[in-house]
Amino acid sequence: MNALESVKTRCPYCGEEIRLLVDASAIIKQNAGFKAYLEKSLHRKIELIVTTDYSSMIEAMRRGRIDLGYFGPLSYVMAKSRSDIEAFAAKTKNGSATYHAVVIGNVAAGVNSIEDIKGKDVAYGDQASTSSHMIPKSMLVAHGLKWGVDYKEHFVGAHDAVAMAVQRGTAQAGGLSQPIFESMVKKGLIDPAKVKVLEVSKAFPQYPWAMRSNLDAKLKIDVKKAFYALNDKGILKALKAESMVPITDHDYDVVRDLKKDLGL
The missing domain is CATH 3.40.190.10 (Periplasmic binding protein-like II)
Structure with missing residues (x-):
């Protein structure tokens, strides 16, 4: 099983503290x-x-x-x-036995579509993550947006850290697992008035x-x-x-x- 070890971490590019949903001991107990x-x-x-x-x-x-x-x-x-x-x-x-990823945007930053991501900062989770890196990156490519050219990418370590970074505006967009995003909304950790789902991926x-x-x-x-x-x-x-x-x-x-x- 895989998760970050601490319930708190810091965004590696903005330095802000981010609270994660789970830690190692919680997963083992669960x-x-x-x-x-x-x-x-x-x-x-x-x-x-x-x-x-x-x-x-x-x-x-x-x-x-x-x-x-x-x-x-x-x-x-x-x-x-x-x-x-x-x-x-x-x-x-x-x-x-399939699931989806989502690309999300910060409403206050005017990111209401994937095209609006151009020139912005995008948060991904782990570099080896499917739904918090590979899938959302491919979704941006499908809209003509290339990393390092049309936007800056930042790896923040985990799905929940991506959502929090977008909500705080330290990244104007991000990609993560749809089930995790929906769980964070349900738990009140993410305000849908501040963070908008721009697109849902195909099933993987x-x-x-x-x-x-x-x-x-x-x-x-x-x-x-x-x-x-x-x-x-x-x-x-x-x-x-x-x-x-x-x-x-x-x-x-x-x-x-x-x-x-x-x-x-």
């Missing part, structure tokens, strides 16, 4: 039920590890320090290119769970069975899922193609 479920299903001890960013998670998987990992689509593709791993499960929401495959390919063959089968059979509503709620369904490496070819098109 998923205690899932840990217990896997221990019971697999008859072995499970350790939950929260990495500081996608890069460290990719490296941990490459070195065999973790057996299962919950990746973003782009970080999975990057990890797959460097290590022998395989995607096997993804969560469903609203009956689908959900975040994959991946395992090391060299795990014991029986263990791999048991892990898959445990994920697909998960029906505890409390555990699924903590995972922000309705169910877990099979997924394969080929489902992420669309991400590979977009990564190549953008030259990331």
Whole structure:
């Protein structure tokens, strides 16, 4: 699993303090039920590890320090290119194993369309993020906006930091996961009168769970069975899922193609 370790951070280009939604200890506590479920299903001890960013998670998987990992689509593709791993499960929401990203704009700055982003500052999350970097960047490209030419890009580390930076006006636009943005609005952290959704992306495959390919063959089968059979509503709620369904490496070819098109 992946998240920043602190509930507070500072925007790396404006220096402002930003409060994040979750931290490592909160994620581990939140998923205690899932840990217990896997221990019971697999008859072995499970350790939950929260990495500081996608890069460290990719490296941990490459070195065999973790057996299962919950990746973003782009970080999975990057990890797959460097290590022998395989995607096997993804969560469903609203009956689908796909999700969307959004490009948002600061209303007071006059950013009411993607075209208005020209000449502005754009906040992205992690460089290896799919919905907080690759997808929104491709959406701007589709409107004729090139990073470093038509706008300045800034990486602020996390989806929620992107939304906060746009609301505060330290960035006039940004890109992040639609579910995360909607959750922040629902919780009152983002004021829709100050931050506007400019465009919603097409559907992309959900975040994959991946395992090391060299795990014991029986263990791999048991892990898959445990994920697909998960029906505890409390555990699924903590995972922000309705169910877990099979997924394969080929489902992420669309991400590979977009990564190549953008030259990331």
